[in-house]
Amino acid sequence: MGRFFLPRKWRMPKLVFGLIIFEFPFTVANLALFGIAAPNTYRTILWRVGGEMGFNSDPSQVAYAAYNYQKMETPVVWSSLNTNYNMYVGVVCMFFYLIKFTLWLLHIFYPILSLILHIALAALWAASLYLQTAPDTVDPAHQNKGAPWYITKSCGIVSDKTERGYCMQAKSAFAVSVIMLATYALLIVLSIWSLIPTPEARAAHDTKLAEKKAEKELYASEPYDAEMTAEEQWQHMWELQQLPRTPGTTAPAPAPWAKVPATPRTTAFNQLHGGHQDIFAHPRSPIHASPQQYQHQQQTYYPPPGQDGVGYAGVAPQGQQVYHDYVYDGNGKGTAM
Incomplete structure (x- = not known):
């Protein structure tokens, strides 16, 4: 069960990318040539020229049969289906080319996608070549069971310059169609080859x-x-x-006073030395001092008149011990007294 898988890597990615780049100018040329030919720029003219030279039927015969209520179908190679179909195929190929090129740049144009896409496009071009080379047998006296005359013969046999130009355009459109089909066929072969897993790919898949x-x-x-x-x-x-992925990389916690909202009333209260933020505003206060500096710090005592020996919070007469709520000993958090 685990041995079957579809590889996602190309065997020869540079060659595949080269074919994609090679396909672009022919896709544009195909779209331009069949766009010019649609709907009936020169199809009927080439049909008439070939009928005059005896290479195929004449369009006047089909018109005469229709005028006399006789059934005479137009050959597929000279029908509007041939021109319109090729123009639609050109539009479809350009649309999928843009998608294919985008997927290749995103590295997700896998061989299985290429195989499905190019099989469908190759089938469209195979049908296009059949329409362009369909036989013309409606006239028993001038039957053509192969490709039309503008493909099998040189355009130099036409004397009129405009008609010669139409012949060259039709010949060029057929040549572009052949190149497009050959390009898609080569991409199909490369896709199938890339879908065959190598021993290294099998080992990586098993791992x-x-x-x-x-x-x-x-x-x-x-x-x-x-x-x-x-x-x-x-x-x-x-x-x-x-949890932090690496110890010591987390940001330090903000200071306690950084989260206190600053309102006009709070600011005025702190300016009157009534708030707790005044302690943190003075970096040399006893809380921020080291134990040695705290021990040698001199206490200033100003007793009120007539009340000598009375101690206040944080202030004591000379020679008496001062007790604070918290004493910092330099080993972590303060120790409550």
Whole structure:
């Protein structure tokens, strides 16, 4: 079961890209030539010229039969189906060429996609060549069972310059059609060749399957897999994703005072030394000082008149110990007293 797979890499990618680039000018030329020929620029003229030279039937015979209520069908090679069909094929090829070139640039134009696309386009061009080389047997006296005269013969046999130009355009359109079919046929061969896996591709595919199987078995053997619900498993995976991938790379937590909203009332209160932000505004306050600096810091005491020996919060008479709410000892967080 695991031995069958479709390779996604081309055997000769440079050749494939070269064929894609080579196809572009002929796609444009095909669209231009059949666009000029539609709907009936020179088809009937070439039919008449060939009838006058005896190479095929004459369009006047079909008109005469229709005038006398006789059934005489127009040969396919001289019908409007031939011109319109080729013009539609040119439009379709240009559309898929733009898609194909875009997929190639995105590196997703796989051989299997190329095989399906080019088989369809090659079938369209095969039908186009059949229409362009269909026989003309409506006139028993002048039957042509092969390609029309402007393909099999030189355009120099036509004396009129305009008609000679039409002959060269029709011949060029047929040549472009042959080149397009040959290009698609070569791309089909390269696609089939690339779809045949090499030993290296098989080994890489087997390795990938083994890794997926091992990962699936490891996930199935997790202890919490059978005990936790689907919602709990999702919550667990989400919590794991929140952990930092590399220790020490997380951003430091913002300072406590950075999150305090600054309102006019808060600003005025802090300016009057009534808020807690005043502590953090002075970097040399006792909280930010080191233990050595804190021990040698001199306390200034101004006792009110007549109340000597009275201690206030954070201020004490000389020789008495000062107790603060928190004392920083340099080993992590402060220790409550």
